[in-house]
Amino acid sequence: VAQTGERTVNAGGVSIWLPGRECPFMKAGVYDRHGARLEDHFRIVRGRMIDPEADYMVPFFNRVAETIRAENPDWLVFAEFDPFQTLGGHPFPQGCPARMVNASHWYDIVTLVTKTFMYPNAINPFNGKMLEGREAILQHYVSQLARIKASSEGLPGGAPTLIGEFGIPYDLDSGKAYAAWARGDRTDGPWASHVTALELMYEAMDRLLLNSTQWNYTASNSNDLAAGDGWNQEDLSVFSRDQHHLAAGADSGGRAVKGFARPYARATQGEPVRMRFEAASGVFSLTYRADAAINAPTEIVVPAAHFPDGAQIEAPGHEIVLGGEGRVIALRARRSGEHTITIRRAL
Structure with a gap:
């Protein structure tokens, strides 16, 4: 990344707050106008360093279990906590309710953030090392998902793992596939990167015998880079109304269908x-x-x-x-x- 210049934003210092109001975080001393921050403001409560999972998530999981099981005692609790904790090999904290399902989310972070699928050579974002070739990328996925699966072992009675959310951006490479579609290309070619990415992800899950839910299906999705799923410029829908064409039959509207219809x-x-x-x-x-x-x-x-x-x-x-x-x-x-x-x- 190269710096090409600087530009001052809001040079007049116009406040976003209504007259007579001020930022509640600044008022509480979390930071000041010079950018200084009170690092421990949210980490120390009543003089004690908190554990977010044990102190907040576990009581929340138990309240959810108690509430839903008052309606049906057989209902399961699908739960996750900080994904970076599970990727780091940390188990679910002690004290979770029985009959839980590890529903942790997982994404290829580089693909999700850059909207580019690096192949056949990619980067391990956790150590900066190169991943050279299909098998190296696959093993990278397997190692991450294996840690998520292993985090279930500490749950009472053991627990199944369902990857509660994963997927890819379909607007890869600035929507290159959409441009090809607009030109009339109805072959599998424009979706080759998408299919390869999904194949590797599903192959990793197959190796670990994991279940998963792909994010997402958006009925109103379009090939508009400014719209996508209609939220935060995300575009992860397996379906788009712009991909409708009669020759596809029941798969009409599907994107990179061969990648996930396995x-x-x-x-x-x-x-x-x-x-x-x-x-x-x-x-x-x-x-x-x-x-x-x-x-x-x-x-x-x-x-x-x-x-x-x-x-x-x-x-x-x-x-x-x-x-x-x-x-x-x-x-x-x-x-x-x-x-x-x-x-x-x-x-």
Whole structure:
């Protein structure tokens, strides 16, 4: 970054406060007109250095649990705390209520802030080192998400992890894909960076067998760089009304659909061990420890974006309950033990 000059803003010193009013923070002594700050103003309360998570978040989580469970005792509490704490390997604090879900948010910070997906070489923002190649970027994501998952271990009784929010800005590179769309380009080309970014993020989650929720869906989203999702110039919606075109069918309006419409096991007749999807070859595999006593099949979603002509199923030791003609494949293991299901894109 190069400094090109200086400009004085509000040279007349016009106050933003109404006549007779003043900044409540300055009045409380948090800072003065010369910029000096009282660093400990919010950190020391009644003479004691506070712990924001233990002193404020834990009581809040417990109040939420008490309130909602007065209505339904079975309801879960989805919670997160400071994301930089979880990325730093800190567990949830002691004293949290039972039956919680770790719903921490996660983003590739560099991509989110710069609105540029650096590939095939990227930067680790936590240590400044280069990430060279696809596998290095993937491992960078895996290490961050693994720390988030590990933070669940301290919760009472253990807890599942649902990445409560993640995604990418779709206005990457100053909306380069939008400009291509405006020129009439309806190929996958303009969305290549978006798809690659999402593939790597989902591959990292698959390696850790994590569930996630992508932020976001905005029905009013447009390709206008000044509008986007309609808030704070964010533009992370998987859908835009400007991406409507009849040839896309049910996926009309979707952006970089191949990046997030991936096959996955939505229900497993036992315990998942490994899940992988290779988008280029169209091969999905699930290894799991089956429990034949479970009277319900394993269900695998096979989206049209990657399986337009259906799927070929390899599942030794299984009864196929529902084949690949639809978008869900259901299979029941005949015996307990470790099994692998492989699903290939039909040619």
